[in-house]
Amino acid sequence: xxxxxxxxxxxxxxxxxxxxxxxxxxxxxxxxxxxxxxxxxxxxxxxxxxxxxxxxxxxxxxxxxxxxxxxxxxxxxxxxxxxxxxxxxxxxxxxxxxxxxxxxxxxxxxxxx
Amino acid sequence: xxxxxxxxxxxxxxxxxxxxxxxxxxxxxxxxxxxxxxxxxxxxxxxxxxxxxxxxxxxxxxxxxxxxxxxxxxxxxxxxxxxxxxxxxxxxxxxxxxxxxxxxxxxxxxxx
Numbered sequence: 001x002x003x004x005x006x007x008x009x010x011x012x013x014x015x016x017x018x019x020x021x022x023x024x025x026x027x028x029x030x031x032x033x034x035x036x037x038x039x040x041x042x043x044x045x046x047x048x049x050x051x052x053x054x055x056x057x058x059x060x061x062x063x064x065x066x067x068x069x070x071x072x073x074x075x076x077x078x079x080x081x082x083x084x085x086x087x088x089x090x091x092x093x094x095x096x097x098x099x100x101x102x103x104x105x106x107x108x109x110x111x112x113x
Numbered sequence: 114x115x116x117x118x119x120x121x122x123x124x125x126x127x128x129x130x131x132x133x134x135x136x137x138x139x140x141x142x143x144x145x146x147x148x149x150x151x152x153x154x155x156x157x158x159x160x161x162x163x164x165x166x167x168x169x170x171x172x173x174x175x176x177x178x179x180x181x182x183x184x185x186x187x188x189x190x191x192x193x194x195x196x197x198x199x200x201x202x203x204x205x206x207x208x209x210x211x212x213x214x215x216x217x218x219x220x221x222x223x224x225x
Contacts, residue, residue, distance in 0.1 A: 043202060044215065045215070056211035092156070102159060105156055106155065107156055
């Protein structure tokens with residue numbers, strides 16, 4: 001158990017809908033990262049927050065957004081969902097940024113029908 | 114273009130044998146290189162992180178090497194166990210960008 005929690009575990013929704021994925025980092029970790037893992041594209045970095053501020057952006061679509069709240073939990077919002085958004089979404093956390101070890105949560109499996 | 118390539122794509126070995134996985138990258142400027150182990154359907158687990166100045170790092174039976182000149186890394190697994198069956202993913206980050214570029218992974222299967 002990494003100490004990172006993600007909810008929900010599974011999510012099934014329809015195209016065009018909007019969903020919110022939630023992540024609670026390990027106690028004391030200031031950085032939160034979001035990743036997408038699909039069958040055809042492997043793992044991709046989406047976005048990173050550090051102590052409430054956006055730190056880095058990867059291959060995140062405009063339909064997706066994220067935020068980190070004062071209690072350091074983070075949410076990833078996915079809107080206007082398409083079939084291709086079906087994937088495993090992982091959250092990771094680390095004490096800081098840079099060379100720090102990242103601890104991954106168990107993931108949320110999103111299925112868009 | 115920043116890329117990370119891993120080889121082989123998949124590998125089958127017998128329990129107790131050693132194996133070496135390769136990672137070549139074109140990411141520049143280089144910040145660090147990470148190796149992760151990922152069991153099917155679960156989150157990746159960090160094995161090693163190496164910066165520019167490090168050329169070897171061990172974590173139990175896992176030993177990673179880094180040659181920053183040739184932009185190559187390897188992960189050596191000693192005395193493999195059935196529980197080593199997983200995907201091994203190489204990730205490189207570029208200095209100053211805080212972004213992470215993932216390889217497609219090597220799927221390792223250890224047979225009894």
